[in-house]
Amino acid sequence: MARSGASGIETENGVIPDPTEERAELGAHQRSRVRPFRDASAWLIGGLSLLVTGLFMVVSLAYNQWNFIPPLDDVYIHLQYASKLGAGHFLQYNTGDPMSTGASSLLYVVILGAFYLLGVHGTALLPAAMVFGALCMALTAAMTYLLGTRLAGRPVGISAGLLIALSGPLAWGATSGMEIAFTAFLLVALLLAFTSERAAGRFWWTPLLAVAAALTRTEALVFAAVLSVAMIWHLLVHARGTAISRPRLIGRIAWIGLPAYTAAAQYFFYWAMTGSAEQNGVLAKSLLHTPMVYPLEVADETLTNFRDFLTAFSGLSTWDYVFPGALLLAVVGAVGLFRRAPQWRGLALATGIGVILVMGSVATMIFSDSHHLRYVQPLLPIVLLFAVLGIHWIGQLFSGGAQKSVFTGGIVLALLFSASQLPAWGLRQGEQAAGIRDQQVTIANWIKGNLPEDANVAINDAGALAYFSDRHVVDLIGLTTNGFATANLHGAGSLYEELRRMPEQRRPDHFAIFNSWSVHDLEQAGVFGEQLASFGLTSPTFSHVTIGGGSACQAARNCNRVTIYEADWSGLGSGDEPLRPLQGRLRDRINVSDLQDEQRHDYEVLPAHQGFQPYTHLKTVTEPAGEVTDSGRHVVGGERFTIGGLAPGRSATITSRVDVTDAASTDKVRVRVNGAPAGTWTFPDDPRGWSETTFTIPADLVTDPTATVELVPTQEFLGPYPDYNSYPYWITQ
Template identity: 30%
Template sequence: MAAPPAPSRLRALAARALPYAPALAASGTLGALCVRAILAQAGGPALPLDDAFIHMQYARRLAEGGFFSFVAGDGYSSGATSLLWPVLLAPFHALGLRDLSLVYAVWALGLVFHAALAVETARLARPLAGPAAAAGAGAMCAGFAAFAWFAWSGMETVAFAWILTRTARLAAALCEPAPPDPATDSAAPAQPLSAPAQPPTTSAQPPSAPAQPPSAPAQPPSASIARSLALCGFVAPLLRPEGALASLLAAVALAFSASRSAPPAPLPAPPLPAPSPSRGGALWHSARSAGRLLALAPLLGPLVVPALNQLLAGHPTSSTTSVKWLIGNPNYDGPTLRAALLDNVRLLVTDVIDGGQWTAVFLPEGSAAVIALGAVALAVAAHRRGRPAHAAIVGALALGALLPCTYLSFLWNRVRYVWPFAPAWIVMAACLTRELGDAAQRLRPSLHYVTPLLAGAFAGALAARLPWAIGDLANSARAIDRQQVWLGRWAAQHLPEDARIGVNDTGALAYFSGRRTFDVVGLTTEGEARYWVAGAGSRFEHYEKLPPERRPTHFIVYPHWMACAPVLGRELVDATVEDQAILGGTTMIAYEARWDLLGSGALPVRSAPGERILDELDVSDLESEAAHAYALDPLADQRNMAIALAAPESSAPGELDPTRPELADGGRQHRTADRFVARLTAPPAEARLVLRVASDEGAELAVSVAGEEIGTVDVPRGPWVERALSLPAARLSTPTPIAITLRRGAGFHAFHYWIAGR
């Protein structure tokens, strides 16, 4: 009997695409509502997050031939949180989509990934919860307001959620294969796994006749799944660094699959020569080795970005990691770090996943209880259906939401770091509906509709938040358009072409102005993240050392974010947007940069004839502090400032410098003790310590040299002063510990210490 003809490639493609049709229809309808709301409020294409324009700027530079340089003229920038999202956008720019027209491409990608995420969530839920609850999971995913918000936000959030969910689904399918279902698994073959490898013999082909080998032997479905899984595990961390979780899941699943492979059963002796058993064993061992080698592929994914950073920027960590990651932040010691992490976890559990104040726009109140019960239902479903690996993988994906708790804050941008792990919560909710439905049927067999009814109720509860979320999406897009986008266009029209703009929100200002930017936060400007993390005073001290050609000519910033008034000159224009909750501030202001105060506080205001500076500790200057082993308290970044005031009153001998009526200096607030090491090359004939300090309430400071107190100084209440105290010169020839300790008062502010002498 002749084998049935293979389906055409077009029919096969249609069969694979068929499961996506309902999801695409739902996503298309939802997208139309989102886009219509945005166009109505903003008057044109707009995006609700400035970060989306960071991706678009990187995409433009890629299309222009600059490999992840953020602005023309600068080199590689390690600030791209997502390596692949700009790569996906770059071809659209190369094809001619410019300015805001690129937003339509971003929206199209959002629609596709939104639909694909709903399909993958349903597929992940089906082996654990059955077809009815799985369909409900897909509906929950499609109607989840957070996914709708971010699908049309221009961010990579939904694409990342899709690849996490797909990785989890493939890993589970590889660990616990099931008879394939073409409607739910595009990677599965059309025939069941139990189908015989060879067709039965017929009268047209007697048993003694040798079987004709097919021209292209069918490949085991697990091989296709394994390759797809390895690819997903490799790609996931290129979309976001948290994708390392997907890499780990993929590697473990692939290694487990390779290790459990059994040798092939002995074949009956055919009439023609066949491979020897030793050759068959060698092939089996070769297949196992190939499987283990494939398991290493996902583990390479998390190494790509660090390798690029090391090669092109000289350091493996990204600037985003330096700014946002708690672990490794120099301002957090062990106890402070643990407290911050626990606070974040507590906030996640008690507010974020419960529909509290931070997520009420997306989640119904009390959602945490459903997720908790869903976790129990997940374990029950795994036991009842023999799916422990599926449940473990879903649980690992759900626990991935703890990863953003390691950030300085995961509340930025509508909690966008948490939502990619939400499909696991939806799967657990689907398991809950199935277990409750089965329990109802055990009580009364006619209650077969309970599972789909509950799944529909959960989907409806999530979808009920859609009007609120769509309104917030449109309002936020309007706010960004009226502030950052407007200021970017203003800069393009009013600032010189060679201007360099200092910014704290860098996306739209760089994208629309066409001017070089200087990211004061350090996300897109290499080398600045360290100083942003340290605080405003450290940034001011750092700017003193920057070459003039690297300094901004203008600033467009939120003044309270910048917190560095000495470098902000004349105001040029501002953009004020009220009735919004997405912006970093109601008003963003464009300034001329002011650099005349740089270095103005480098010397004491009084100097005696013939006296010179023998050593200097410039407080807040990170390099000076490190050179003098200056001791910092935890959370020192929160008490770091830069100020400009009239020249301080001084008790030091010598003449007052009349050319410095105003000084600027960085300093650290609310100190109770300052300890550092003085380093002089030789013992001076005489020496004194000059302190530039201040106190809100007045203070008395005790000064010790090498552990011995040598005197005290009084600091009056009010602005800064300079006080001088004689030092035992003979003891200053070697590195000498010096301590300034609060004797009286609530605290003091330290700006500068000099050892002057002859």
């Protein structure tokens, strides 16, 4: 026996959509296609969002003597790529450089490049980006209202739209100059288009919006991929009750796959142009690209980051990110939509899975909470919408007038909390922008006025220094200069070797870097010559009350000084040869910490403990012949590498430069050649900083032109373990 329900037909097997309601819903959607432009509520909500973001920009202007400055330096990376694109240099950070993938959003850069082509140049490009973000945020708030109305009625839509318009983090992101608001706009537009096309069983615009999402952010691609699965499922369900032919069905499914084809084409293009399918930002920031990847360590850090996301979105900590209980209510909203509105089950399930997967993918980043969670900020409109749905479903548990009272009370509290945090977020943005102006923008202008026009400047915070200085820059972090991202993760020693490999005419002749950042360890190589200038911060600081506040390092004072040096390459190559002449013919050399040379020799550290990272470093030692600079790698346990060019049947001598770093550790290692024991090697201590010692491989173990050499602890499992810095190996016969 079956009976008609409010949202479908109840049977013994559950609730199925009512065909009459499906047809009515389709007709309503077709009749309301032009209504959004006539809906006063949508205009009012969008206008409120514009008012809030406008006030944010006014506060920032007031803190910066009425100049437009962003709250983070990364904005200028987009502006630099956009200006070069507008000038005809696609994905070039410096004119004439190879293409690089330092921009976190390809489509956003193309849009800003279009602004440049229309005549928006120089200092005008930043306010154009900010205004574009504000408009995207206004559209997002208005579309969230339309989406909420479609899912559960006007009260839900209006409440959700107001919460978006009054969100401090979203107003911060929209006026930051980054692609945050544009990504949020695309995600909400995806859901709105999905609800419009679901009843017809034909998805035309939704896949096109998913293509835009795929070209905007990797996180948006993940969300679009999940929604594409939901589209295919709805298409197959719809096809069961229609006479659609198999070829037409296959064609519609193929059309839904557009974002996947687009993403594949984009990554193939990156691989063809740069040698890596991954963006430089991923290479520089992913936990999966650390020197040694330990699965459980990565899982632990990822889950810790994921927990931080949940804490921020729940609003149950001291962080002023969302109103208290928002995430819990969003879960209630998704479950309620799934159970009480069968026609939206695919949407509820896909949205929930999409949000979880996006958070999970971002959680694999080393700095996942950067700049107030800017990588997951675009999810906020969706979370807030579903939180309002949660309040709505909870209200439905009551009868009569109590339903309205519960819903109204919950929404009023949420709006009061959101509105009360707006001044803090506006102030935070102004203070952070003042830090960028006080440091990066000021330094860029100093460089422009004091360094030669053909200067090559090494930097560790790509952005304003390139955009305003008009000088060729080398990004030591590796976002905008290919080849440095992985080297920077390995440490200063690998950075030094990457700089050595550069053509002399492109090698930096100046450095402008934070004194507190790890790349400053290049100082140990003596490459910092005369100090030309040093800039300390005097701009306002701000409270760390919200998550990710410390990553806005200028206002948080985590990078309060930048120093500019002349480069000194006089010691370059001084460590290439051993101190005493080699005996015999040189067969091979392994330059430890040079990533390319390590790869050629299958070099790897064999750590004694899980979790140990063999970072590279630099050292300069005064020898009788003068100062010697070399890069090395910290080893606790042992090493493995392959040597070549050997003459079989003859003994081979390995000469090593080594520094025993821990007096409590053993100074001996066992040597194995192709798995066979070859003896014990003792590393003598030397107060100068390192020693050079040799080990002879017996002739009977040299059976081929190549050999795999392992240095391992003298006893298994138990310490003390070898703890030393490993430098070059020379192999002679």
